[in-house]
Amino acid sequence: MARLNHLVVVVPGIGGSVLQTPKGAARWDEHRRRFVAAATRPGRLRLDKHPDLVPVGLLPDITLIGPFVVPGYDRLVRQICNHFDDVRVDVSRPGRAPDTRADLVLFPYDFRQSIQHAAERLAADVAARLDGEHTGARRRRVIVVAHSMGGLVARYWMGPLGGAADCEALVTLGTPHRGAPKALEVLGNGLVVGRKRLVGLTRVLRQWPSAYELLPRYPVVGRPAGDAPLKPSELHAGATGGASFAKQAKLAFGVHEDIEETWTRLHQRPDGPEVTAVFGRGHSTLQHALLSPSGLKVTKDSADWLPNPDWHGDGTVPAISAIPIEQNDRRARRAVPVRHMALASSSVVVDILAEYTGEPLDSVRGDTLDEPWLGLDLEETVLSDDPVPVGVTLHGAYADEWTQVRVRARPHDGPREAGAGTGWLPCAEASDGRWLGHLPPLDAGSYTVEVSATGLPVVSRLSAGDVLGVLDPETTDADTDDDQDGDGDGDGDA
Template structure:
């Protein structure tokens, strides 16, 4: 059955997920390419200030895989999401040369370097204009917007919804791995930077206001006095504490307005639904500390977090992928054991996404569609944990680590398939061997380029988990 979508659908990518141009020249497009070979200078990307206009514009979202080792790894780009939404099961009208007016499917690229407040203001203008046009052209006078946001795109959306009062026009915010409370991994991006071979991306990354707004806002930095917020700690190398404080204010502004909005008389009739898709079961940094002046990242959770919740999607901790105001509610199960860069392209996620969008077009009660919580069913799910580094030097072996969780009887075979993405060659299949708490395989002599790795077992039916790495 084809579902007639009366609402406006808007898709937002995550950080580094939009193509950027300056004066008509592409300065950022790593879609389907090796980062190290496609970007040779970061000078044009360095953010001098948060003025709205330095000549850089976002032109489209990334269609294919893209990787910046140590910062982001995105499988399939946003093409699979687009293909699933436009496969005909939902009656959507994308913009095309033959259809400029009757449009209810849009993608919103944005300048991901900047303060997310600026992108949110542009999103408001974008939605206001297009939603009014759709209501007029389609005669769906009660149409609202459904926002689909990956990663940092969810923070842009939340500011638009809560602070800029977009909630009055929104039916649902559906997020894929959004770091509502920040990501511990962002600390490493700022402190350690990015310097490989002759290419130094560190100055550019540290200049991005958005990267600071990805810092965790909860107590997870271990000090002699216990765990503290990153914005409360002095002396962290290369990290500007004043900018960290301002970044936390961005999050607090959203939290404060969310609390206020939910007390508003109109919320009961005009409030929107939040549906967070949460990646789990992957090894994910939970805390950090300074030892002899050096940053130490850790998978150990801060003392206030139960160990059974100390996982995530390899980038966003589980605890951060759910909005603050939803932490004590009962939610539908939207946990999926997959990586941050796959969750927006995961078949199981996309199947459920289309089902939920379809349900939103009917008159059924949506009060239950609120998000994700740890449930008995989710925790008993058979799942893989796949761990590879983002970047390997060609002289070093590739080490692949895996686990299978909740498999009874015990699985005796784990298989990794390595698929070249930027080089010629056939996929390589290797068998992992038990290695303590993990399974491990070592691969040598891979040519420089980007590779996808899939972890599976032939013994039981369970969805493989996927990730990317680059060889330099």
């Protein structure tokens, strides 16, 4: 096996970092208590009351915390450590000296804060690790692997903060380079699961600068009477969450402009960092919004003014948004048949890192998927007393009279976290070519939803899956910040 030739830094997506209070009490991690606390006491994550949470690690596995399905990174770390020789791993933590001999650095950050805030910490951490190396040795020394919002953090460090000189390459995994309509849905209309509107969590999320920085930076809002579509930053206060939304959206758009300006210059330089955008395609994903007198409706339907409508996305980020705005080289992007959370541990990362131990990046494939795959239409979270609709689309394959498509759910975190799941249940082919099925109501917890298509001509069998969070509607979003343990910090944790 080869050794890593670079300092590889893993930057997680929103929700992917473990956060603690300065006293060491966990506020956001994979523990069962945090799942309950995030659902029942959302005020624990308020930025105005708790501005100083400390990032101490990355979440290990895809899991359910409150109403959020969040990514995990242990599998990615294991893949890198298993492929390369003697990988030394270090976790960046504020106030702790870095291990300057580390090959692989895990960089958690407070994902509530702005991406600039996280990028400044990233700049300081990398500088400390490269301190003492002469200019020639540190030039293009770093490769960043960034999932989701982590890619925006990395691009801000490399662009506006000047980190590109130290960076050989950036690999982004489902990063919303151009934003995601899902952020517009949550910030504009509020966080909704099933029929339940999560008022407390919506109020908390609307405090986070990072949430606004995930808004689309392109015209995504259609208007009646054929008027030109709008960017979220151009919406008037009455169309969304009020004056605060309008102000924060404009500030967030300015951040994207700063990134675009510097990266446009970097892209024109022959010695600039190489960027590989890895993105999911073919899964039903929120695509655009429609503005009407009754409000803002965000939909999964394709918009006739946006390009590549058949690309869809990874279930969270549209495929067209997961490619940097300055990037036109197809060799520098890879489409993969997985959904957003699974992108955090995509095996394509090891393939790309291996190329930097010998082979040039020219061997990276373009955006054509080599094999047929299944696209899913599945919500991230549902309520425990509602049935779960599942949509399946065949990509690169076709059905005949022998084809069967089935779906099942099994506990993702073991029997303590969820009920028994289901057996295999049939899906029926609809008139639009999709296959539709329903899972019965599930107990609260997290589940792996698996889909299997068999009897397909040529390819025989295809499968896909994702994690589903199921919430108890009676205990979710109590909208309190009670100090239940009496320690004065309002977290309820002793």
